[in-house]
Amino acid sequence: METSEKSLGKISIIIPAYNAAKFIETTLNNLFAQTYHNFEIIIAYDEKSTDNTLSLLQKINEIHPLTIDIGKDTSSGTARNRGFQLAKGEYVIFVDADDEIHPEYLRTMITIFQTHPGLNVVCCDYVKVFESTIDEGWQIVENSPTTYNLLQREEALYMLLWKKIANVPWLFLAKRQYLIDNDISFPNYSFGDDVVYAHKLIANSEKIGRSDKKLYLFIMHETSITHTVTPENWWMRYEKSRNDVINYFQKTDPIYSEDYLAMMKRELIYTSVLLYDYPEFKHEIIKQNISDLPMLHKHDKYLYQLSVICFRISKWAFYHLAKFTARWMKNLTPMGKKLGN
Structure with a gap:
């Protein structure tokens, strides 16, 4: 040595x-x-x-x-x-x-x-x-x-x-x-x-x-x-870590805590777009109590900004637009590589 x-x-x-x-x-x-x-x-x-x-x-x-x-x-x-x-x-x-x-x-x-x-x-x-x-x-x-x-x-x-x-x-x-x-x-x-x-x-x-x-x-x-983690169970499997990260930052950096939760919601939504048809997609986000696609407080991206606006106007329109652009959207999901073409 x-x-x-x-x-x-x-x-x-x-x-x-x-x-x-x-x-x-x-x-x-x-x-x-x-x-x-x-x-x-x-x-x-x-x-x-x-x-x-x-x-x-x-x-x-x-x-x-x-x-x-x-x-x-x-x-x-x-x-x-x-x-x-x-x-x-x-x-x-x-x-x-x-x-x-x-x-x-x-x-x-x-x-x-x-x-x-x-x-x-x-x-x-x-x-x-x-x-x-x-x-x-x-x-x-x-x-x-x-x-x-x-x-x-x-x-x-x-x-x-x-x-x-x-x-x-x-x-x-x-x-x-x-x-x-x-x-x-x-x-x-x-x-x-x-x-x-x-x-x-x-x-x-x-x-x-x-x-x-x-x-x-x-x-x-x-x-x-x-x-062993599939798009269907991703949200549930990572609930503990999601909560631990959010709680860890709530006192020291509340903006990051909110942004982290916002990003996790986005990943669930984008994964659901690729995985389900529209009625199932709508059921999934209701089940997870997600009514809005939030903007990040800092460092938001142009594609996401457009998605947020579209989601707020019409979830049906958001779903079909996201489905149409799935080739790009799947790179923004945690399980995109496993969802196929």
Whole structure:
């Protein structure tokens, strides 16, 4: 290990592992191939696993040191918090057990910390791929820009709101003491725990560093937990995280709290447009007690402004216009990629 890496600080990489045998070896090999070597890997292994994840990890541990913590988790949030309790590094990042990672992942972000030591959080960009498109994903990664910038708190929050920064923990390298000092952890559930974590990371920091480099391949496996969320149950599954984010900002930033709820309503409405015929669409928004498509207080977008006006004039007209422009609208929904053409 280089002397400069020791001075930069150790990174604790925390990986929840539940029935992860099919993919975790590839993920770990990507980490062992990092150009930054001052890190530890903590595996929060769930003893409820029914495959050979544990024996595989034990075999890997004979060659590459791992901290394997065995416990029984009720959620991905619980597993991540359990792993964090064992972290000894100056920095912490949470990685999933079934993705692929660029060799410059750690070095890129730690270098931004080196240049701007006052930062508490640095993030990078990513590519979402399916198992059949991993090669194409790597081409995008290799050709992505290497620039970075510093974002003020509000700018970063609204980039999170507009999906310019993803609500996922594996993009964020954070100072461990910052997490401790601000009591930042994951809620103890699986659907949306990462959304709450990402918001708290940004909310407590004056500014964050953001690399434009795509350094992480988020792979949509058929076995991924994401595939258990459908457009029909999305609103219900993410109710806890939605309420936690809204409540978290109500006292400190009530405008953002309102804007976050407005954006969640929009996503439900746009998803419903693509999923249902008009009578079902109307029934769905009535069921969820949504009578209006609200404007955002800040940073609203032109397409949304037109949609708001149309929705207020005629829900029937809004529905059919949105259906007609579904090719564009589906990119604004959380489940758009799963709804087909």
